[in-house]
Amino acid sequence: MPPPRTRRYSLRRSAAEPYCGKAKDRGIKKDRQRRKVGGGSTESLSDDALARIFAGLSDAADLVRCAVTCRRWGRVVATSAAIVSRSMPPLGRFLPDLAVGLFHRETELPAAASPLLPCFVPMASAARFLGAGQQRLLGVAGLGDGGGILHHSRPVASRNGRLVLELQREGRAAADGLRLVVCNPMMMRDNSIVLVPPLISIAGTMQDYGCALFTGQDLHPPRCNTFFRLLLVYNSTGNSTVLRCYSSDTGCWGREAECNVQISSSKMCDIGQAVVRCGVAFWALDPGVLGARLDQIDQHGAVMDMHLVPYQAPHFWPNNRLLGISPDNRLFFMTMGVTGMKPKFMLANLSYFKFEDEDNICSGRQLFGPDREDQQVRMPEFKLSHYNMSVKLRWFGEKSGLFVFTMGRPSGHRGTFVLNLHDKVFSKVADYGDSWKNLLGYEMDMAAYLSSVNPRSQPEKPSMPSIWRFSVCRTTGTRYITLEHS
Numbered sequence: 421m422p423p424p425r426t427r428r429y430s431l432r433r434s435a436a437e438p439y440c441g442k443a444k445d446r447g448i449k450k451d452r453q454r455r456k457v458g459g460g461s462t463e464s465l466s467d468d469a470l471a472r473i474f475a476g477l478s479d480a481a482d483l484v485r486c487a488v489t490c491r492r493w494g495r496v497v498a499t500s501a502a503i504v505s506r507s508m509p510p511l512g513r514f515l516p517d518l519a520v521g522l523f524h525r526e527t528e529l530p531a532a533a534s535p536l537l538p539c540f541v542p543m544a545s546a547a548r549f550l551g552a553g554q555q556r557l558l559g560v561a562g563l564g565d566g567g568g569i570l571h572h573s574r575p576v577a578s579r580n581g582r583l584v585l586e587l588q589r590e591g592r593a594a595a596d597g598l599r600l601v602v603c604n605p606m607m608m609r610d611n612s613i614v615l616v617p618p619l620i621s622i623a624g625t626m627q628d629y630g631c632a633l634f635t636g637q638d639l640h641p642p643r644c645n646t647f648f649r650l651l652l653v654y655n656s657t658g659n660s661t662v663l664r665c666y667s668s669d670t671g672c673w674g675r676e677a678e679c680n681v682q683i684s685s686s687k688m689c690d691i692g693q694a695v696v697r698c699g700v701a702f703w704a705l706d707p708g709v710l711g712a713r714l715d716q717i718d719q720h721g722a723v724m725d726m727h728l729v730p731y732q733a734p735h736f737w738p739n740n741r742l743l744g745i746s747p748d749n750r751l752f753f754m755t756m757g758v759t760g761m762k763p764k765f766m767l768a769n770l771s772y773f774k775f776e777d778e779d780n781i782c783s784g785r786q787l788f789g790p791d792r793e794d795q796q797v798r799m800p801e802f803k804l805s806h807y808n809m810s811v812k813l814r815w816f817g818e819k820s821g822l823f824v825f826t827m828g829r830p831s832g833h834r835g836t837f838v839l840n841l842h843d844k845v846f847s848k849v850a851d852y853g854d855s856w857k858n859l860l861g862y863e864m865d866m867a868a869y870l871s872s873v874n875p876r877s878q879p880e881k882p883s884m885p886s887i888w889r890f891s892v893c894r895t896t897g898t899r900y901i902t903l904e905h906s
Contacts, residue, residue: 471500475507480515480866483508487873498871505866506642513747514821514842518863520546520606522815522824522836522849523575523583524856538575538585538858541850543838573601574858577693579818580635581606581865582648598626602633602648602668606868616650616666619673629654630691632701634714637865639699645867649714651694651701651723655685663712663723674721681710681728690738693860695818697745698778704741704753707731709773711781727781729773732788742813742823744770744841751775753786754816754823758807759798766802766811768823768839770795797844802833815860824861828854 465473474497477483483504487497497504521542572588587599597618619626632651636643650666661679666672683691687706694701699715708730712723731753742754751773758764772793776783787793810828817823823839836853839846853859864872 467496467499470496471504474500475504478509480508480511483870484873487870494873497873501867501870502645505870506637506645508866510749511747511819514819514840515869516820516822516840516842517545518866518869519543519817519820519822519838520862520864522859522861523578524853524859525574538573539856541836541853543849544847575860576600576858577631577633577650578815578860578862579633579693579696580637581645581863581868582633582635583862584631584633584650596620598629598652600650602650604645604865604868605862606864606872614648614668617672619652619664619666626652626654628685628688628691630688630694630703632694632696632703632712632714634696634699634701635865638696639715645865651712651714653679653683653691653703653710653712655683655688659685663726665714665717665721665723667717667721670721672721674717674723677722677724677726679710680726681705681707687738693815695743695745695751695816697749697751700781702743702751704743706738709743709751709753709784709786711784713781725781727784729781729784729786732786737809739809739812740807742816744816744823745818746772747821751784754813756807756811756813756825758804763800763803764805765798765800766804766807767799768797770797797839797841799839799846801846802827802831804831810854812854817861817863820861820863822861822863824849824859826854826856826859 470493474483474486477486483497487494521540523538523540525538573585574588575583576586577584581604583603583605585601585603587601597620599618600616601613602616603613630653632653634649634651636645636647639647646668648668651663652665653661653663656662656676661681661683662676663679664676665674667674683705691703691705694703696702696714700711700713703710705728708728710728711726713725714723716724718724736755740755744752744754746752753771753773755769755771757767757769759767772787773784774787774791775781808828808831810830811825812827813823813825815824821841823841824836825839826836827833834852834854835848836850836856836859837846837848
């Protein structure tokens with residue numbers, strides 16, 4: 421016979437039984453003591469001391485973790501982001517979150533009744549910047565030119581948080597010269613926009629040219645965030661190809677330097693934006709890769725060192741070639757192709773260059789044969805029987821590792837796509853875009869990225885005289901940027 425069951429009493433307090441006041445006070449007191457002990461080691465440090473500690477971190481991921489730890493640390497990282505970012509070593513990997521969106525123009529010529537404005541397509545990584553009404557992104561101060569800074573302008577280049585726009589006035593004469601604007605759309609400060617002095621060419625108005633943007637982050641050690649250089653390659657008198665440099669520290673254009681490679685006028689329209697590696701700007705041409713050193717110029721502001729690195733393989737069409745920089749700072753050449761075996765689909769081919777002497781552009785060569793280090797990124801989602809001419813490579817983000825390419829209607833996959841080299845995945849940004857002009861991406865610099873990591877620590881931004889705002893076209897759904905006064 422089993423023993424009789426006895427009643428068991430729980431040691432846990434009933435939910436209806438009130439807590440003892442003394443025990444509650446002791447718990448609160450212990451909790452306060454734990455908090456005091458846990459935060460005492462940093463609460464005694466000033467903000468300047470914390471900023472110096474953060475500047476000594478060797479990894480951006482550790483700095484991001486510090487920024488999201490608490491409100492105070494996030495505020496210190498945000499306010500000292502410009503200084504901390506200059507002391508950071510190279511990332512050593514792609515950071516896709518640096519990419520914000522795409523700039524482009526719908527057509528080449530504006531309508532007679534309305535100005536031609538650049539359009540902006542945000543990426544998924546820019547969601548945290550889009551506040552109420554999608555009006556927090558890309559705020560800049562106006563230039564006081566009647567509120568029409570963006571009218572008839574087109575994107576030219578974008579690197580390290582800087583954006584270069586060409587101001588194209590309706591009925592502009594050749595004597596007015598080439599007018600460029602360099603700005604940081606992520607920083608709402610009065611000095612975030614620089615109006616470059618007009619460049620007047622003897623040959624007349626420059627319709628086509630290539631542009632390279634060189635910032636203070638490309639120097640060793642890095643300089644202030646306001647420093648930049650522009651290098652243009654264009655055809656001057658006698659159809660000769662020249663290079664000309666503008667430096668922000670001098671505030672003027674240097675002398676023309678004759679290029680050792682002749683680029684025809686029909687090819688100049690395809691040269692586009694350059695990538696920058698170790699102080700050298702590189703453009704992909706038909707015979708090879710043109711390199712021009714930007715970190716060393718003569719007393720007259722002219723480029724002294726340039727060289728053409730020939731291809732080891734046959735070159736490709738201008739729309740099917742693009743240069744990039746790997747996380748370990750190697751130059752590579754990218755093309756699109758189709759697999760040879762069925763089922764056939766599209767793939768990206770990456771071919772690397774090697775420089776025996778980093779200070780000598782002439783020592784560069786494309787790896788070929790036994791030394792070849794090609795990489796392939798397969799995209800089985802794009803079924804193609806053969807390579808289609810409507811596939812165009814448009815832009816590469818050196819820090820984010822994103823490739824932007826468009827596909828036309830004949831390919832059967834019309835749209836604008838972004839290939840993420842870090843994760844080897846792609847995403848669709850828009851259902852169209854093959855007819856877009858001057859398409860380029862925009863990625864913020866590390867200072868803006870660190871300032872945006874912890875949005876709770878951000879102070880309220882003061883109202884500016886004028887800012888860029890979105891206006892959505894009801895017909896196409898395209899987001900235009902307009903200049904409005906607050």
